[in-house]
Amino acid sequence: MAQGKNAPMFDDVGRWFQSFLHPTVLIELGTLAGCTVLAWLVVSGLRQALHRGDSRSILFGRKVLDGVLFPLTLLGLVYLAQAVLLQWIAVAAFKVAIPVLVALVVIRVGVKVLQAAFPQSPWVRPIERTLSWLAWLAMVLWVTGLLPLVLQDLDDITWKVGGTTMSVRTMIEGLVTAAAVLIATLWISSSIEARFLRSATGSELSVRKALSNATRALLLFVGLITALSVVGIDLTALSVLGGAVGVGIGFGLQKLAANYVSGFVILAERSVRIGDNVRVDGFEGRITDITGRYTLIRSGIGRESIVPNEMLITQRVENFSLADPRVWHSTVVSVAYGSDVDLVMRLLSEAALASERVLREPAPSVSLSAFGADGLEFTVGFWIADPENGLLGLRSQINLAILRSLQVHGIDIPYPQRVVHVVGEQPTTPAAWKNAVPQQTPDLPREGTE
Template sequence: MAADPTLMLDDLGRWAEAFVRPTVLVELAALVACVGLAWWLVTLLQRGLHHGDSRSILFGARVIDGALFPLALLSLAYVARTSLMHWMPLAVFRVAIPVLVSLVVIRIGVKVLQAAYPDAAWVRPIERSISWLAWLGMVLWVTGLLPMVLEELDQIHWKVGGSNLSVRTLIEGALTAGAVLLIALWISAAIEARLLRAATGAELSLRKAVSNAVRALLIFVGLIMALSAVGIDLTALSVLGGAIGVGLGFGLQKLASNYVSGFVILAERSMRIGDNVRVDNFEGRITDIRARYTVVRSSTGRESIVPNEMLIIQRVENLSLADTRVWLSTVVSVAYETDVELVTGLLAEAALASSRVLRDPAPSVALSAFGADGLEFTVGFWIADPENGSLGLRSEINRAILKALRAHKIEIPYPQRVMHVQVDGALPPALAPAAAPATPSDAAP
């Protein structure tokens, strides 16, 4: 049944007459006391909790910047209104309560959106929309037109399937959905701020991923609750949900395979943190094993992020699975006239120049090839710390070898090549004409 406009005008008239009564001063004094008390309580909490961050939803940089001050003021004003309404007709609080409710809605909506999406360009239009809707609702509430508007909107309805929808139902559902989403974003922003506090490096990435997952989950739950509030039967979405689930299953099978492979690697310990491996032509030490990938760091400082599935389905060389010792080698050439036994002893002693080279097993020297320029010897040695790299070690041993060979005047042969030089205008010997044989007439008398 629609509200009678005549009764509404009479009510507005009585409310306007209440503003000229002396009791208005009492209401104003009570409202000022509520403002002062709210200010004191919020200041006390802000100092006690050491909050002064402009990104804080409840507090903000100043007392009036956060959402806690209008919330506290609204609570105190409601208590004061309930106490005074038994003693006098109210006029100021009939305006103050709707205004404070609008301020709370605007402040919470704006602060939550700014905290959840600090750099998004679309946040500003939504903030303006929230402000306009809040002030419009306040005006309709104060003037008493809100019940009449809602009744009129309820008359505009239609039937969708088995549900009977109206404009009022849609508006109430949209407002409920907005409130639920704001609460979900508020909770996710608080969780994110706590998770990301003092986090750095890989831990920061992990916590950011967890906070994003929590936010997505809360928003999904909020949407489900909002659809239920509007009156939409969620069983109608079961077919669509099944199709989306099948699509996600096919699209995320590689991701699931990497996670399962990660658990298999950690369970069977075929590869451990600190092992030296060679996978996909990349050699290095395993520095971290995550649920989805493994980090392999080479001796040059480069890091390779290897999906765990690759470590399961491909051949991987683990250089330190059963033994952390690694065999390295270097090659040196000497002249063919050099004493082989002398060179073998010198190279074995030079390989022990570094403290990283193991004495047991001892370095080995082998005459590995007869090169084009000299004899080639291969010096092999074992180390137990391959994670420290091999380039510097090889350089140290090569310098010791060079010093030993120079001390004993053993020649390291240079490459020898035969060069043919052709003079301009002259023919190569193969193409020059043969000399004519001498005849009797050409002989000397």
């Protein structure tokens, strides 16, 4: 073609379409189809050999076509096939296929990395859409040959900042480089975090979480410094900014800095860990996540509390599973006076074992805890290892088993009774009884009261 080096492809639309009518295009399309099939086979084999079933995997994704590995493999095969075909024929379809695949790789890498690094952040979705539009726009400019011309025009728009001359093109290239560095940093940190936390539990999980958070913070810092250097910002000028930030942390950001420091202290000393059952400021639940700034606690009824990490350091925290994950609970039962105490204790102990959640070792315990005003009071104690599954349903199951067992053996559960004394001459007729005013004797104080 007689076009100049930077002439847009659409300057001669007829020739551009004519290149796709050449018989060699069929060879190109067949080669592209073969590259696609080969890439699918390679990724499928690697997926079966290396994939561990994690749907959040950046490389493999949920399916063969979902991860980053497929478009990357296809792009590499297409580049290799183009280099081979250029030895014999002029290519036309490859000039369109390669920019499309590059745009697809950029979009897939950016989206998968952001989803893995920030899985539940609401702002990730708009960024994904913006990245997709920018990538496809750059692809269209590349295919049409307009990209060099647009960059050249942007390079002509300049201004001076101090002693440095900057242009729009320089800023765009710096932003693209900074975004690429940060995406790579997030990818590495997400992979390290996934490997650290894959099979960790208990105290080991907290240690690995601390190492993961520290690694991510370090990599993001290095990536940010690298991105600023690539853009052309003099890092020595940031020393004044660093001093100002230090003063700001010392005064205005004390609480925020304290929460971040407390978060690393908590993860390091393991006083509370992910999975522990705790009570903080009257809120009881299970710790589901520990971040740099706060700890997330979920109660048995589904409520969640976001607790600043500083509160876990400076206030009293009840940890029900620090040394032992087993938790003791109890229920109280009253039976009528005169019941066979030994039989009642045996029945209550057997009823407590009706639930599979109740531990067999240590076994449930039954104690005659009080002589009540209406009957004998027994306390049934039992141990469980999964308090995060709730207590109300378990207690109801045990109480129903107790009720059925007592009914089968004819043991009464007493109801409150009061004795009424009539003072004065007793009436002799029904009408007189109806008009009589009974006087209720006060309840006798229970044992231990005055």
